[in-house]
Each structure stands twice: as structure tokens, then as C-alpha cells.
Amino acid sequence: MRVAVTGASGLVGGQVAAAAAAAGHEVRGVVRRRGSVAAQGIETVRAPLEDPSALRSAFAGCDAVVHCAAVYAFDADRAAEVERVNTTGTVSVVQAAADAGVQRVVVTSSSVTRGSSRTAAPRTELDVLGDEPAPTYYASKVEQERVALQTGQRCGVPVVLALPTVVLGGPAQRLLPSNAIVLRYLLDATRSTYPGGCNVVDARDVALGHLLLLERGVPGERYLLGGQNVSWRTLHATVAELAGLPGPFLEVPRPVAQAVARVAGGWSRLTSSAPLVTLDEADTVGRWYWYDHGRAALLGYAPRSARDAVAASLAWLLVGEHVPRWVREGLSLSPDVRAARPLVPRPL
Known part of the structure; x- marks a missing residue:
């Protein structure tokens, strides 16, 4: 099968392109800017949304x-930008795919469109985003799903929706909010945690899930592509164990998280840098973003553990520019972290 992957220079898109090529598909990586790198050895073309x-x-x-x-x-x-790219861009992609005679489109949305819970109860594809903290990104993904299915129906091209949870790992050309969750704990001298929880998944498993939907997903259906449901305390304890750090200790309530986010926002404006945490993210503290990927499991989806996903995140963060040298020197890494990032030879 010849498969085009948009966003092939990104975390999920790059993994999807690599997995599709490894599975024997002929892959074309579609990127926004010349010079963007998709998976190694894959044809790359420039096509802005x-x-x-x-x-x-x-x-x-x-x-x-x-x-x-x-x-x-x-x-x-x-x-x-979030609203424009995630919604209008999706309409353009589905329309162009139909015009080009493509037989199927898999659209990457997000598990946040299924909402969150006040208690530790997994949600399914049948749930919806309700009356709860909903950043612009969440709303854009809800709208993306709607316009993707509507445009597919109008243009006569089958559309399947992939809903990844918190995707960890690499390679990634920039720091995404998902890997930033791990980074924040490395940089937090207080070793704090939060009430609530999330579902974390390895980027490699999300890629394999996309291939399953490409081959076997039912048009018009949503498929959660999650990994393991964990509390924030368990997630931070896993980061601590793998990085050789203490904690977590104090559980920070939402008002404190919001205050920290305001300070981080002020510092980012002062330094013209991206904030490590935003007020929108802090507003979600205390909620449970737990999900059930049973529908995808029926297709053969079998993700790694949360520990493996965190190890992959650490492995890529520690070879990038986001972890200061003084933090690296204070870590005692588990062998699992070193094993999570395959060694790739560089041309001499």
C-alpha cells in the first residue's frame, strides 16, 4: 500500500511513517517546511496544510x-493557530485526499475529546467532553473530529479517527506538552505531584495502532490508543525511580498549580521563551484522564507499560537541549532508560 503521512517530521507522524515503512508499505512523508526530517530513508514532500x-x-x-x-x-x-491548523487544516487534508482518489484517511485526534472524570474511572469512545476545564486545544480536537467525519462523508472518502492519550518518547524535534510532563519532574526541586491521573502511551505503540486502523479500522469510528492508566503520583514515582531521584512528596492542589502556572507564564513573557507549564494545563489538575482502549485491542492493539513509555521519554529528553547539564549530572539512570533509545550510527 502507498501511504502518505502528514506531519511526518513530528513525534507521532515520524513514528507512523517509520512503522508503515517497516511493515512493507511505500511511504511518502508530507511536511510543512523543506529540510524537515521524516523517518530515515522515506520520501519527503513539502505540502503546507x-x-x-x-x-x-x-x-x-x-x-x-x-x-x-x-x-x-x-x-x-x-x-x-491551534484552532486554524487542527480544524481547517483537517478539512483541507480530507478534501485533498478525496480529490486525489485516496481510498482511506486515518485522522489523529486526541483522547481528550472523550473528556475526563472526577474519579478514577476509565472513559471510552462513547463518552464526550463535558462541562469541565477544556483548553483551546481540547475544543480544537473535538471540532477536528466533527469536520473530519463530515468532510469524509461529503467527499465520499472513509475516515477513521485515532485518539492517542499522553504520547511519550521520541524522536521529537521540539518539546511537546506530553514529554514536558516528564521534564517538569526532573526540574522540580520540590519533587511535587498532583491529585488525579492520566493515561500514558509509548509513541511506537501509537504508531502501530495507526497501522491497525489503516488496515482494519471501521470508517466513521473512533479508537482510543492508550497505554496504562496511572495516578500522577504513580507517574512521578516512575520518573523518579528511572532517573534515580527522590519523591514524589507533597501533593499540590489545583490552586497552587494555577499559581505556579501564572508565575511560569510571567517568566516566559519576560524571557520570550515557551512556558514549561500553562494555566490551561494547571486548570485540569485533579481530574482523571483515564481511558479504555478495548476497542483497539480487538484489532490487535497491545501497548507497552507506562514504565516503558516513561523510560522512552527520559531517553530522548536526556539527549536533547531541554535538560540542563546540572540536572543531568544529578541523575542516576536505570539501565532501562539507556536501553530505551536505540543507537543510530551517524555518517562519518
Whole structure:
């Protein structure tokens, strides 16, 4: 099968492209900017989401499209960009895929469209985002799903929706809010944690889940692609254990998390840098973002443990620019972290 993958230079898109190539598919990585790197050895073409003609050319001759390109950010100053790219961009992709004669489109959404709970109860594809803290990113993903299915129906191309949870690992060209969860604990001298919890999944498993949906997913259906449900305390304890750090200790309630986010926002504006945590994220403290991936499991989806996903996140963070040297020197890494990132030879 010839498969085009949008966002092939990103975390999920890059893994999807690599997994599809490894499975024997002919893969075309679709990126926004020249020089972006998709999975090694994969054909790369430039096609911005706002250029329908370029998208049609990129999809020409392809049997399927996996649409992973999106803006994953909680910064208030990027709200308009998040809405535009995640919704209007998706309409353009599905329309261009139909025009190019593509037979199936898999769209990467997010588990947050299924909402969260006040208690530790997993949610399914039948749940919806309710009356709860909902950052612009969440709303954009709800709208993305709606317009993807609507456009697919209007244009006559089958659309399947993939809903990953908190995706950890690499490679990633920039720090995403998911891997930032792990980074925050490394940088937190208080070793604090929070009430509530989330579901974390390895990026490699999310990629394999996309392939299952590409081959066996039912058009018009949503599929949660999660890993393991954990409390924030368990997640932070896993980071601590793998990195050789103490804690976690104090459980920080939402008001304190919000105050910290306001300080972080002020510092980011002062230094013209991206905030490590935003007020939108702090507003979700105390909620349980737990999900049941049973529908995908029926197709053969079998993700790794949360511990493996955290190890993968640490492995990639520690070779990037986001962990200061003084923090690295204070870590005593588990062998599992070192084993989580395969050694890739560089050309001499």
C-alpha cells in the first residue's frame, strides 16, 4: 500500500511513517517546511496544510493518508493557530485526499475529546467532553473530529479517527506538552505531584495502532490508543525511580498549580521563551484522564507499560537541549532508560 503521512517530521507522524515503512508499505512523508526530517530513508514532500494544490500533488497515487499534522500546544498566544491548523487544516487534508482518489484517511485526534472524570474511572469512545476545564486545544480536537467525519462523508472518502492519550518518547524535534510532563519532574526541586491521573502511551505503540486502523479500522469510528492508566503520583514515582531521584512528596492542589502556572507564564513573557507549564494545563489538575482502549485491542492493539513509555521519554529528553547539564549530572539512570533509545550510527 502507498501511504502518505502528514506531519511526518513530528513525534507521532515520524513514528507512523517509520512503522508503515517497516511493515512493507511505500511511504511518502508530507511536511510543512523543506529540510524537515521524516523517518530515515522515506520520501519527503513539502505540502503546507493551507495549500490544497500541494496536498493533492502530495497525495497523488496514494492508497491512504494518515493525517498526523497538528499544533499540540496550550500557550494562550497560539490559540488561533491551534484552532486554524487542527480544524481547517483537517478539512483541507480530507478534501485533498478525496480529490486525489485516496481510498482511506486515518485522522489523529486526541483522547481528550472523550473528556475526563472526577474519579478514577476509565472513559471510552462513547463518552464526550463535558462541562469541565477544556483548553483551546481540547475544543480544537473535538471540532477536528466533527469536520473530519463530515468532510469524509461529503467527499465520499472513509475516515477513521485515532485518539492517542499522553504520547511519550521520541524522536521529537521540539518539546511537546506530553514529554514536558516528564521534564517538569526532573526540574522540580520540590519533587511535587498532583491529585488525579492520566493515561500514558509509548509513541511506537501509537504508531502501530495507526497501522491497525489503516488496515482494519471501521470508517466513521473512533479508537482510543492508550497505554496504562496511572495516578500522577504513580507517574512521578516512575520518573523518579528511572532517573534515580527522590519523591514524589507533597501533593499540590489545583490552586497552587494555577499559581505556579501564572508565575511560569510571567517568566516566559519576560524571557520570550515557551512556558514549561500553562494555566490551561494547571486548570485540569485533579481530574482523571483515564481511558479504555478495548476497542483497539480487538484489532490487535497491545501497548507497552507506562514504565516503558516513561523510560522512552527520559531517553530522548536526556539527549536533547531541554535538560540542563546540572540536572543531568544529578541523575542516576536505570539501565532501562539507556536501553530505551536505540543507537543510530551517524555518517562519518
